[in-house]
Structure formats: C-alpha cells, structure tokens
Amino acid sequence: MTVPPPPETEPRPDEQVPWSRLDGRMLLVHPIEELLRLLPVLVGTVILGTAQGNPFLGLAVAGVLVTVGLLRWFTTTYRIGPVHVELRRGLLQRQELSVPRSRIRSVDVEQRVLHRLLGLAVVKIGTGQRSGDDRNRFELAGLPVAAVPALRAALLAVARETEQSSETRTTETGNAATGNAATGNAGARAERELARFDPRWVRYAPFSATGLAGVAAVAGALFQFELGRRIAESQVVRRGVETVAAIGPIVALGVLLVAVLAVASVAACVRYLLVYGNLRVTDDGRVLRIGRGLLETRHTTLDRARLRGVVVREPLALRLVGAARLDAVMTGVETGPGGSSLVLPSAPEQEVRRVAAEVLTDPAPVDVPLRAHGPAARRRRYVRTLGPLAVAVAVAGVVLRLTGRPVPVPLTIVVSVLLVAAVALAQDRYRGLGHAVVRGRLVARSGSVDRQRVHLDADGVIGWTVRQTFFQRRSGLATVVAATPAGAGRYEVVDLPEELAWSLVDEVTPGMGGRWMQR
Amino acid sequence: MDDSDTGHASTVVMMREPAWHPSPKARLLWAAGAALMWLPVVIAQVVWVVVAPVAPVWHLVAAAATVVLAGPHIGVVPFWRYRVHRWEIDDTAVYTRSGWWTQERRIAPISRIQTVDTERGPLDRWLGLATVTVTTASAAGAVRIAALDRDVADETVARLTALAATAEADAT
Numbered sequence: 001m002t003v004p005p006p007p008e009t010e011p012r013p014d015e016q017v018p019w020s021r022l023d024g025r026m027l028l029v030h031p032i033e034e035l036l037r038l039l040p041v042l043v044g045t046v047i048l049g050t051a052q053g054n055p056f057l058g059l060a061v062a063g064v065l066v067t068v069g070l071l072r073w074f075t076t077t078y079r080i081g082p083v084h085v086e087l088r089r090g091l092l093q094r095q096e097l098s099v100p101r102s103r104i105r106s107v108d109v110e111q112r113v114l115h116r117l118l119g120l121a122v123v124k125i126g127t128g129q130r131s132g133d134d135r136n137r138f139e140l141a142g143l144p145v146a147a148v149p150a151l152r153a154a155l156l157a158v159a160r161e162t163e164q165s166s167e168t169r170t171t172e173t174g175n176a177a178t179g180n181a182a183t184g185n186a187g188a189r190a191e192r193e194l195a196r197f198d199p200r201w202v203r204y205a206p207f208s209a210t211g212l213a214g215v216a217a218v219a220g221a222l223f224q225f226e227l228g229r230r231i232a233e234s235q236v237v238r239r240g241v242e243t244v245a246a247i248g249p250i251v252a253l254g255v256l257l258v259a260v261l262a263v264a265s266v267a268a269c270v271r272y273l274l275v276y277g278n279l280r281v282t283d284d285g286r287v288l289r290i291g292r293g294l295l296e297t298r299h300t301t302l303d304r305a306r307l308r309g310v311v312v313r314e315p316l317a318l319r320l321v322g323a324a325r326l327d328a329v330m331t332g333v334e335t336g337p338g339g340s341s342l343v344l345p346s347a348p349e350q351e352v353r354r355v356a357a358e359v360l361t362d363p364a365p366v367d368v369p370l371r372a373h374g375p376a377a378r379r380r381r382y383v384r385t386l387g388p389l390a391v392a393v394a395v396a397g398v399v400l401r402l403t404g405r406p407v408p409v410p411l412t413i414v415v416s417v418l419l420v421a422a423v424a425l426a427q428d429r430y431r432g433l434g435h436a437v438v439r440g441r442l443v444a445r446s447g448s449v450d451r452q453r454v455h456l457d458a459d460g461v462i463g464w465t466v467r468q469t470f471f472q473r474r475s476g477l478a479t480v481v482a483a484t485p486a487g488a489g490r491y492e493v494v495d496l497p498e499e500l501a502w503s504l505v506d507e508v509t510p511g512m513g514g515r516w517m518q519r
Numbered sequence: 520m521d522d523s524d525t526g527h528a529s530t531v532v533m534m535r536e537p538a539w540h541p542s543p544k545a546r547l548l549w550a551a552g553a554a555l556m557w558l559p560v561v562i563a564q565v566v567w568v569v570v571a572p573v574a575p576v577w578h579l580v581a582a583a584a585t586v587v588l589a590g591p592h593i594g595v596v597p598f599w600r601y602r603v604h605r606w607e608i609d610d611t612a613v614y615t616r617s618g619w620w621t622q623e624r625r626i627a628p629i630s631r632i633q634t635v636d637t638e639r640g641p642l643d644r645w646l647g648l649a650t651v652t653v654t655t656a657s658a659a660g661a662v663r664i665a666a667l668d669r670d671v672a673d674e675t676v677a678r679l680t681a682l683a684a685t686a687e688a689d690a691t
Contacts, residue, residue: 331656462655463627463662466534470620483627483657490659502534505626512628514612516535 014081019088021077025118026142031069032114038065078140085125085155087138097138103127105306105332107152109299111145116297121145125155127332156287156301190284194358195344195351197279197292204346205272206265207317208325276345281355288328288359290343302341306331308460308486309441310356312366312453314349316428319451324352328359329456329487341487356455365441365455370434376475377495378430385426389418425449435493437507442482444493454491458508460484466501473498480504534624537607537614544646545604545666549597551642557589606664608675610682613653613662625662631655632683635676639669651675 035042042061049057068091076089085104087097106126115121125138143151243252277294288302309329318324326344343359344352357363393415400407428448436443442461445453463483472478478498482491493504506513564585568578599619606615614626638650649672651664667675 462631462657463625463659465659466624468622473622481659483655483659485656489657499531499533503530503532505534506532512612512626513532513534514614514626514628515609516537516607516614516626518533518535519530 014079014084014086017079017081019077019079022073022140022142023120023144024073025120025144026073027070029114029118029120029142030072031066034065034069034072035062080151080155085138087140099125099127099138101155104155106303107155107301109148109152111293111297113295115142116295119145121148123148123151152301156303191282191289192284193280194283194288195279195281195347195355197277198347199273201276201323201345201347202269202272204318204321204323204348205268206261207321207323208268208272208315208346272345279345281343283358288343300342302328302330302343306486307359307457308484309454309456310343310359311455311487312352312356314451314453316449316451318346319349322349323347324349326352326356326359327487329454329460329484331460331484331486360441360455362439362441364438365436365443368436368438368443370436370443370445373430373433373435373477373494373496376477376497377433380471380475380477380495381430381433382423382426385422385429386419389415389422433494433496435496435504437504440508442491442493442504442508444491446492446494456482456484456486456491460486461509461512464505464509464512466505468498482508537605537616537624539605539607541601541604541606541664541666542646542648542668542671543601544648544668546597546601548642548646548648548666549600550593553589553593553596555642557585557593560585560589604665608679613664613679615662615664617663617665627653627655627662629679629682632679635679635683637672637676649673651679653679 042058042065045061046055046058049055071091072089075091075094076087078085078087082101084098084100086099087095089095089097104125104127106124108124108126110122110124111120112122120142121144123140123143125140127138274294274296276292278297279290279292282289286304288304288307289299290302291297291299307328308331311327311329312324313327314324323346325342325346328341328343330341344355353366357366360366396411425448429446432446432448432451434445440458442456442458443453444456445451461482461484465481465483467479467481468477472495476498477495478501479495480493480501482493483489484491496504502513502517506517511517564578564581567581596619600617603619603622604615604617606613608614608629610629612626612628613632614624616622616624632653633656634652634654636652636654638652639648643649643666647669648666649669651667651672653662653664655661664672664675
C-alpha cells in the first residue's frame, strides 16, 4: 500500500510515483458488490433457468458477475503524486481522473458494511465541482482503514498549504478505528467535542420527510424483486379487498392511513439509527470532524477556512415537536440531501442552537431576535395562501351554479378545513419571516413547512440581487438575494420593505453598493 | 421607515438606478424573438384550418387566444422591458436592472468576477448586438447585460477582463 510521499520532499513529477492497486481484500468485496447490485437479474435468470430445466444458466450469470468484479480490481489503479492524485478505472470504458492536489476541498471516508467487516474504507475526494455527475467522483473504494487518516491528513494539508501559505504544516496521526485523527500543530491543538449522538433523538425521526420516503423505498424494493406482484395477487390482499367492501371505505382508509404511518415511523426510526447512530461532532479550531453511522460509517471533515455559516432547518413537523436540524454552509463542498455539509440530524432545538453557536464561534447570530417584515409582508402571505383556495372555491361555485346542483355537504367541510389550514399556514409563514445583521453576519429566516434560518458570513457574500415582482412593487416589498459560492449558492431575505433592501445590503457588505449608493 | 420598534440602528440607504440603456435595437430584438416563438403556434393553427375546416367557432377561439397572448408578448413586453433594462459598470462593480413583470437589480463586485463572456444568437448577429455575461463563483451571481451594441459589448468585455485580472480572489 502506498503511503503518500512526505510533503516535505521536493516536488517531483508525478511520473516517479508508481501506480498502486486498491487493497487486495477488494478481490472479495468487488464480486459480492457486483452480485448484490444485479441481484434481481440473477434471481430472474435462476428462476428462468430452473423453469427451462437448465440450472446452469444462473450459475453462468453469477460466474460472469464474479469475473467482472474481479476484473474491476485488476483494472483500477491509482497514484498519489506530489502534484496530482490520479485514478484509472473502467473495464470496457476506461476512465482516467486526475485531480490537482491543490484543488482538493474535501476528503470523506466511508465504510460500507462489507468494508467494515474487512477493515477497509472508501476515500472520496471532492473538488467542490457542482457537476452532479456520479461517474466523475474521485473514489478510492477500498484502502486499508489504518492508512486512511494519514492519507486524508496529507491530502488536505497540501490543499490548505497552497491556500494559506502562512500556516505551518501539520502532521496528523490518527486513530484508525474511529477515523478521528488527532492534530498536533504548534503545541497540540485540543480537539473538543461539540455534540454526541443521543439515542433519545430517534423520537424525532418520524417527523422528518424521510419517513414516508422509507416506505416508498421498501415498496420499491419489494416490487423490484417481483414480490409486489405476488403480494397483490395473494389471498390476503383479495380477502382484504372483500373486507373493505364489508366495513366501508372510510374506515378502511383510516386503518390504512394508520398502518402506513406506523410503518413509516418505524422505518424512519431504523433509518435514523443506522445513518446517524454514533454521531460525533468534534472541533479542533481548524476543522470540524463529523463521524456517523451504525453499520455503514461516514467521516466528514469540514475545514473552518471554508465555513461561511450555518443553516438551522426547522420544518413544520419537526418544529411542532421542538426539534431542528443543522447544516454547515461550506464553499467548495458538494451539498445535497444527506450531503457532506450535514452537522446535526433531527435533534432537540436547544441542542441544535447550542451547536450552531459553537460552529459559528459566536452565539449572537443564533440568539438575535429577528426584525419582522411588517404588515405588507403579512398581507402578501395571506393573499398567496388564500388566493388559490378562493379561486378554486369560485370555480366550484360557478360549476355548481351552471349544472344546477345543490352544494354537497362534504365539499363545505373540506373547504372549511382548508380555510382554517390556509389561515394557520399564512400566519405561520409570516411569523417565520425575519432578518437581522449581527457582527458581520446576515441572519434570515423564512418558510413554514420548510422553515430555515440562515446565518451567513458577510465575507461569503459575493453579490446581491434585489428582486420585485409586479405585486411586490405595488405593496412596497422586495426580496433580497445574497449570492455566495457556499452552500446553496443563494440565500433569500423574503419580502422585506423595499426601502430597507439596500440598507440591508449596505449593512452586511458596506461599500458593495459602490458609487450608486445614496445615504 | 421608523426603526425604533426593532432597535436596529440602520440608516436608510437608497440605490441610484444604473444609467446606461441597452441598444435601442433591443426592442426589435425582443419583439423578433417573441414573434419567432409564436410562429409555430400560428402555423399549427393555419394547418388546422386547412386540414379540418369544420367548426369555425373553435378556430376563432384559438385565433383570438393567440392574438390576446401573442399581441402583448410581441407588442408590449419588449417596450416594457426596454424601459426597465439599464446597466452601468465602474472600477468596482457591475450593476444591472432587468426584467419587466419581475424586475431585478443585481450588483456584483469586479473583484469576485470569474469569467466574462459574450453571447450572440442569430438574431443578435442580424442586429449587430451581443449579450455580456459576467459569472461569479455563485450559481446565483451571474449578471447578464442583454442586447448591447456589438462595439459597446466588446469594449465592456475588454474593460471587465482587464479589471478582473488585477483583482485576486474569487472567493471559492
């Protein structure tokens, strides 16, 4: 196994570094992964083969898959040169990836179940490109876990050095089992624990959107294995349909709903434990380290030099049970659902706020009361939630009048329920609106069902947009969009009074308005 | 606006509008673009009339709908847009105003510019126009200065490129 050359040596051309292969244990992992990936095909051919009296068909397919898996090891080589890291892979379609070490923005370490059993780890090297193309991910799938912390430290050290040449180089030695490398730099910087997983947090899992997604995933998997068809045709379902006819559709719908919710909740809890179990967030003043996962572990390093703020997410369901989530806003790190910028999953709101303050190293932005956006913004929230409902009711009324039918009772019930819900939603959406500028940070909150509170560093803002629709101009409101290379790329301050728009811009980034600004 | 209720001591800052107009030919460019967009719809309706000349009411309804939608799109929006579109650059920033129904004012500091491009579609070339696109490191940060006369666009690109070259960081 190649240990990366000590960075202190003279930069040599990459050619002098020999190509190396992934760990030999991958000869076991690759075929198994290959078999699992195409399991439906395999099962299909076995069934087909048995039906045609040719049991060797399935065996042959399995043989091909195992061979492909083995060849994967022989065709994958990589080298970590002083200037570039390079990866060659691909069986039929050869692929060569080359990443300048100075461009490396993140090094994530993942352990899937098989890797973990065999003492291997997957090293993912990110350059912060927003290509979204999975094929171009630089992934060293299968290095011995003991070599990983040193490799990660070395890869990140070069990138850091090219960026801030003043920083003294650090030597990192790591604890392989946990992947948490301790840092020794100018008198051993202390690693502090910011947060640790609490099993009680699992109670929030059913209130996140992933609960229902879990049910869908299970259903999808069942259907993929052709179990769905069998279930649909089975005696149980047929009997169920007869029962529904007997007890009436409304009761049946209620029972079904409760059943789905129960299954979804259990699925969400299991997923939460598996994905976020053992979560540990540590901070050594230079990088944040986040390790998580019960079976499949994942270790992410967030460089404080690339941190531009945090987002506290408090979607409606989570907020009702007093919970929230925390994401870091990073430059040069791909983000996405479950992406590498997650800091805390669904956790008690107080804990989230505490960790947010720790990550920002300043509690003021997290605690500051937000400035409300005023009556015009409130009116706009009501118009926007009640408007569509009013249109729908009007259309229904016209249709009923034209067809000469009486107003059905269920319709009035539905409309009243929707009306109450819309008013509550509008009010909550208005209460969510707010912004503040505190100690060089923009704080903005918006949304109800998907409420988020953004805390963005002023030096992360690289441009502004003040947007007004026709109706916003009429009601004297404007939406201010802060453009940033970090996180989502844009963060909005929604519907603030238009005369405050440029004041806000000037307050966050004094002077960015240039010669056009008039005080 | 009175700030006393919130305790935020911010002075009200206003922003002057950018001063420079796009090329006067911009109106023609946008009208021609809209007209080209509606052309397939009109052709489809003519074909419909020729192929199925029955039920003239529906033909009339379709024709009326087209006129009501396409008319303003070709005859009003370009002029509205021309009244809104403005731009200005100086040594520190690019500042634009654009849109018609939804209007945006964008400002991007020169120091954060990553690339400066010109785009010339077929219509642009026909009218001797170009659009200058200034991108920053943010997905939301690209600033487009639409429908400039070609020499103005070239001059602007040259100036922005020179200015951006002297600035260092792009904040990635």
